Amino acid sequence: MSKSFQPDVTVDSRGATCPGPLMDLIGKVKKLDAGTVIELKTTDSSSSHDVPEWVAKAGHETLDVVEHEDEGYWSVFIETTK
Amino acid sequence: MTERIVIVGGGTGGTVLTNRLTDELATEIEAGDVEVTLVNDTPEQTYKPAFLYVAFGKKTMHEARRPLADLVDLRHATLVVDRVTGIDTENKHLTLAKDDGGLDYDHLVLAMGANLAPDEVPGLKEGGHHFYGPNGAEKLRDALAGFTEGHIVLSVIGVPHMCPAAPVEFVLMADAWFRERGLRDQVEITYTYPIMRAHGIKSIAEWATELFEERDINLETFFNAEEVDPDAKVITTMEGTELDYDLLVAIPPHTGSDLVTDAGLGDDGWVEVDKNTLEAKNADDVYAIGDVAELPTSKAGSVAHYAAGTVADRLASRVRGLVPTETFDGKTICFIESGMDEATFVEFSYGDEPVVREPSQLLHWSKLAYNESYWLTARGLI
Numbered sequence: 001m002s003k004s005f006q007p008d009v010t011v012d013s014r015g016a017t018c019p020g021p022l023m024d025l026i027g028k029v030k031k032l033d034a035g036t037v038i039e040l041k042t043t044d045s046s047s048s049h050d051v052p053e054w055v056a057k058a059g060h061e062t063l064d065v066v067e068h069e070d071e072g073y074w075s076v077f078i079e080t081t082k
Numbered sequence: 083m084t085e086r087i088v089i090v091g092g093g094t095g096g097t098v099l100t101n102r103l104t105d106e107l108a109t110e111i112e113a114g115d116v117e118v119t120l121v122n123d124t125p126e127q128t129y130k131p132a133f134l135y136v137a138f139g140k141k142t143m144h145e146a147r148r149p150l151a152d153l154v155d156l157r158h159a160t161l162v163v164d165r166v167t168g169i170d171t172e173n174k175h176l177t178l179a180k181d182d183g184g185l186d187y188d189h190l191v192l193a194m195g196a197n198l199a200p201d202e203v204p205g206l207k208e209g210g211h212h213f214y215g216p217n218g219a220e221k222l223r224d225a226l227a228g229f230t231e232g233h234i235v236l237s238v239i240g241v242p243h244m245c246p247a248a249p250v251e252f253v254l255m256a257d258a259w260f261r262e263r264g265l266r267d268q269v270e271i272t273y274t275y276p277i278m279r280a281h282g283i284k285s286i287a288e289w290a291t292e293l294f295e296e297r298d299i300n301l302e303t304f305f306n307a308e309e310v311d312p313d314a315k316v317i318t319t320m321e322g323t324e325l326d327y328d329l330l331v332a333i334p335p336h337t338g339s340d341l342v343t344d345a346g347l348g349d350d351g352w353v354e355v356d357k358n359t360l361e362a363k364n365a366d367d368v369y370a371i372g373d374v375a376e377l378p379t380s381k382a383g384s385v386a387h388y389a390a391g392t393v394a395d396r397l398a399s400r401v402r403g404l405v406p407t408e409t410f411d412g413k414t415i416c417f418i419e420s421g422m423d424e425a426t427f428v429e430f431s432y433g434d435e436p437v438v439r440e441p442s443q444l445l446h447w448s449k450l451a452y453n454e455s456y457w458l459t460a461r462g463l464i
C-alpha cells in the first residue's frame with residue numbers, strides 16, 4: 001500500500017516534459033546530503049517509471065510513487081544515500 | 083503618449099523581433115507613437131550553429147559574425163550597446179552598466195539567451211573542450227586537427243542546453259571526418275547522455291542509437307559527470323561510472339541569467355512564461371523568447387525565431403489597443419547533420435513526437451544553404 005512521506009525538499013516539475021523532471025531531480029540530488037527525502041512532482045507519466053530507474057542506477061532509494069489522479073500528477077519520493 | 087518597447091538581447095530572437103516590430107509598426111513609429119529599442123552588450127551578433135563547423139575546420143569565426151547595425155532597421159529602431167545590470171518590473175526600469183540614466187519601458191522582451199557554467203563540474207574547464215563558444219570551437223578545431231589516435235568522449239553534461247541536436251551531430255561528423263582521413267580505426271568515439279536514452283526526444287534517440295551501432299560509436303546512458311580529473315583524464319559520474327578519455331568534448335551545464343532570478347522572474351535564471359503567449363508569469367508587460375524562456379521545448383534558434391513572430395504580433399496588437407490573439411505552438415525546426423555530407427530534418431510542436439527523415443545529401447546542402455542565408459532570418463525576411 002502506498003503511503004506519503006514527509007519530504008525535506010520538493011522539486012515541482014509539473015508541466016515539464018521528459019527529460020525535464022529527471023534532470024530537475026538530478027540537479028537537486030547533486031546538491032543534497034545523504035538521507036534527504038525528496039518529493040518530485042511530475043505530470044509526465046513516463047517520469048514515474050524513468051525516475052526510479054535512474055534512482056536505482058545512481059544508488060539512491062525510491063521510497064514510493066503516488067499517483068494523484070484527481071490533480072493529474074505523480075509524486076515520486078526518493079531518499080538520497082550518498 | 084509614446085509606447086516604449088525595449089528588447090534585451092541581440093541574438094536570433096532579439097533581432098527577428100526588432101525587425102518584425104519595426105516592419106509591422108513602421109507607421110506608428112514614424113508618427114512618434116511607438117519607440118523600439120534593442121539593447122545588446124556587444125555591437126555584433128554571432129551565429130552559434132557555425133561553431134560546430136568551426137570545430138571541423140569547415141568555417142571560420144569571421145563568417146559567423148555580423149554587426150547588429152547591419153541586421154536591424156536603424157531607421158525605425160534604436161540600438162543601444164550596453165549591458166543591462168538590473169530589471170525593475172515594478173517601476174518598469176532597466177539599469178545599464180554605462181548609462182547612469184538607464185532605460186524606462188512600457189513593454190519589455192527578454193531574449194538574453196543562455197550562459198555556459200563549466201565551473202559546476204570540478205575539473206571540466208581544465209580537462210574538457212567544447213564547441214559552445216567561439217574560443218572553445220577554435221581550440222577544439224586545433225585539438226581535433228592534431229588528434230590521430232585515442233579515445234574521444236562527447237559527454238552531454240548539461241540538459242537543457244543550446245542546440246540539442248548538436249552533440250549527436252558532432253559524433254556523427256567526427257566519425258565521418260576521421261574515416262575520410264583514414265584514421266577511424268585508431269580513434270574510438272563514445273557519446274554519453276544523462277538520461278536513459280541517447281536524446282531527450284524519443285524518436286531522435288532511437289534514430290541516433292541505430293546510427294551509433296552502425297558506425298561503431300559507443301553509447302553510455304544515465305551518465306551524469308560529477309567530476310573530471312584532467313591529469314588522469316578520467317570522468318567520474320553520479321552513477322558511479324569511471325570513463326577514460328584522451329580528448330573530452332563536453333556540453334557544459336547551462337544557466338539562465340542572474341538578472342532574471344534577481345528580478346523574481348524565475349528560479350535558476352529562466353523566465354517563467356505562459357508557453358503560448360510568452361508573457362512572464364511574475365510581472366506585467368514582460369515577455370521572454372529564445373533560450374532564456376522556460377518553455378517545454380528545445381533551446382534552438384528556430385524556437386526563438388518563431389516565438390519572436392508571436393511576440394511581435396501580440397505587441398503590435400497591444401500598442402494599437404487591440405486584444406492580442408496570436409499564440410506560439412512550440413514550433414521547432416532542426417536540420418541534423420548525420421555525417422560530413424548527409425543530414426536529416428525534424429519539425430515538431432508542443433507535445434509532438436517528430437519523425438526523423440531518411441538522411442540525404444540534399445538535406446545536408448539545405449542545411450549549408452540555410453547557414454548561409456541565416457542573416458536573412460535575422461533581418462526578419464525569412
